[in-house]
Amino acid sequence: MATTNSSSPDPLLLFRQSIAAGGQPTPTTSPDSDEEVPLSKATHLIFLHPTRVSIPIDTQTRFLSAEGKQVGLRSIYFTWINRDITIPAYNSAAEKLNNELEGNKEAVHSCSFVERLNLVTWLEGAGDETEFIKPIGGGPGGKGGQGLIKKGGEGGEFGGGRSGRGGKGTLDPRLAQIYEGERRMGDRNSVLRGIKPTDFSHIRKLAAQFMTRKPGHHSSSAPGGAPSSSNPITNNPSLPINPKQVRRPDPIILLSPSASSILRMSNAKQFLEGGRYSPPENIVPPPTMLNVSRLIKEMDPNRPIRFILVETPEQFKPEYWNRVVAVFTTGQAWQFKSYKWPNPTELFKHVQGVYLGWRGEQPPESVRGFGHKVLCCSVEKWRDPTQPGAEQSRWRDREVVEGIWKAIEGNMRAKGWKRDAAPKEI
Incomplete structure (x- = not known):
């Protein structure tokens, strides 16, 4: 070896x-x-x-x-x-x-x-x-x-x-x-803390009983009668002494695995990231996951947020469900059997739903029954680019994509997504 x-x-x-x-x-x-x-x-x-x-x-x-x-x-x-x-x-x-x-x-x-x-x-x-x-x-x-x-x-x-x-x-x-391999010079704080920062927050809990103000006890005053500044630890016992920075996990979008879905793994990236719809391709085997990037200025104006696209949650750990921000559906109930919430009505109370269909066609009755948490949107039917006027109908695609992202971003803000943190539970 x-x-x-x-x-x-x-x-x-x-x-x-x-x-x-x-x-x-x-x-x-x-x-x-x-x-x-x-x-x-x-x-x-x-x-x-x-x-x-x-x-x-x-x-x-x-x-x-x-x-x-x-x-x-x-x-x-x-x-x-x-x-x-x-x-x-x-x-x-x-x-x-x-x-x-x-x-x-x-x-x-x-x-x-x-x-x-x-x-x-x-x-x-x-x-x-x-x-x-x-x-x-x-x-x-x-x-x-x-x-x-x-x-x-x-x-x-x-x-x-x-x-x-x-x-x-x-x-x-x-x-x-x-x-x-060069040795990096540190400042005073990093040198004194050593290789691994030490969390002394438990000491604060032990000292709290001695630092609590007793009845009739007056705080010492500075010269001139001005009261001395209070201890910030006493005033804010929830303030961590040595907070640890945790990298925000990537949000997850679940696509519909149904063969009747017009948005699949083969064309989702071009549609959600490029703002242009094209029919799904028959790729064998299809990719199991994709990455798409989206700049959300309200959360992070400097870096695009990376979203992970998958069709099935079969490899999910329990905590992955807290990262799901949207579910694309065709209205078929079997899609949700392996979900954390198999009941669609309960599912879309936690996650933003999206139905994508053809312009001029009504969404299925099952989708309309899921409630207002499912965004119903439509794109122009696909036409062969060689036909006259085929490209003129595609300008509405970006408008539809922006509407989908607006709904997803609004749901993320409501659930507590931030620049450096994700919700612990949705």
Whole structure:
């Protein structure tokens, strides 16, 4: 089993750079070969961005599983190339690959739903913070190499005001590791607190009985008769001494898995993010989740909020339901059987409902019976773009999308979504 050392480039950082440059590594049978081979027979991965680098495929990476075990480079590559398949198909592919591997090779780690989501998001550059990636040089979790990659796939260039081999504005991966290992100077508070901040809030509860003002006791006065300032801890016992910053989870939107739905995983991103409707495509297998971004100025005027789109809650943990902000429905009751609230009337008391149909057609009777918490909207029927005037009817799509987002944002504000916090219960 190979491990990374101080003289070798970081495999995860190289992987992310290759994706940002519009490519991905190639599995080969030797460090000098460029011929791609099946993953079960590969011994090395060849990276071409920013320079050609060969790394043994059984090298352990900084990605840690939920059990705290290091995940090998073969498992990282396997998860990336199978990022769009369903979870049952992914598990079957992992089992098949493990059967093909020889006995002296490490088995592929089958990532869970959360591990897979975090890994793919980090490799794509859509997120810089994840609890599953061990930092380089002791920085915050998951930020190893953060800020070194220019998003958007611009040739794998680096920023940060440093330059090295490879030309102006670029940084050698080895130098990137060295810079990440630099000792960062802290201020007085960070030095005194040590490596891990200590929470002394329990001391406040013990001291409260001694600091309570007794009858007939007068507070000391400052010179000139002005009363001294009161203790802020006594005045506000709920004030935390050392609040911990918690990253806000991404809100979730559930789409209808019905074949009659005109909004599916294949066309939802273009519609909700681009403001243009196109018919769903028959993709086999369809993606299990998507990410769409939306700038909500009332919550965070500087950064778009990322929404996760899924069709089924089969992989949900109980706390995931507090992150659901909208449910798209066609009115079919079987859609809600596996939901936390299988009764549609009860469901739409907690979550914003959306029905999307064709303009000129009435919503189904079942949808109208769900109540006012289900937004009914419609788009123009799809016409072949080659037909005269087909494109002229699509200008209303953006208006419909903005109406949907307005309803979702209003429900989020009512439930307590903020720039850095999500509701504990909806």
